[in-house]
Amino acid sequence: QLRLVESGGGLVQAGGSLTLSCAASGVSLGRLTVGWFRQAPGKEREGVACINAGGDSTYYVDSAKGRFTISRDNAKNTVYLQMNNLKSEDTAVYSCAVGGGNSYRLCVRNEHDGWGQGNQVTVSS
Numbered sequence: 001q002l003r004l005v006e007s008g009g010g011l012v013q014a015g016g017s018l019t020l021s022c023a024a025s026g027v028s029l030g031r032l033t034v035g036w037f038r039q040a041p042g043k044e045r046e047g048v049a050c051i052n053a054g055g056d057s058t059y060y061v062d063s064a065k066g067r068f069t070i071s072r073d074n075a076k077n078t079v080y081l082q083m084n085n086l087k088s089e090d091t092a093v094y095s096c097a098v099g100g101g102n103s104y105r106l107c108v109r110n111e112h113d114g115w116g117q118g119n120q121v122t123v124s125s
Helices: 103-107
Strands: 003-007 010-013 018-025 033-039 046-051 058-060 068-073 078-083 092-099 119-124
Touching: 003 092, 018 033, 018 092, 018 119, 033 068, 033 078, 033 103, 046 068, 046 078, 046 103, 058 068, 058 103, 092 103
Parallel strands: 010 119
Antiparallel strands: 003 018, 018 078, 033 046, 033 092, 046 058, 068 078, 092 119
């Protein structure tokens, strides 16, 4: 049974950095596209960054480009989201998800096969 566990969230000042981790059990992430989503209070969930199974294709939402980097370590069955130059508008619950399609289908079309429980990221200004 698929289980995704996020970690690495917390409170950080604007301009700071955080790295989120998404560790999987019950499935090999190496065969799946994996992505990070976020949902802020009162807003819809949005796909922030997704990476395909081979690690050679990524998708980033415009607000994350140049600041966030998604990467994967299939040997550790873990996907990471490095977030730099954080802004108050990045405050949200961040969740990871997996899908069988490409990065666009997961991040934009939300074609997912499983979710983690979410991890709070709070950026203070």
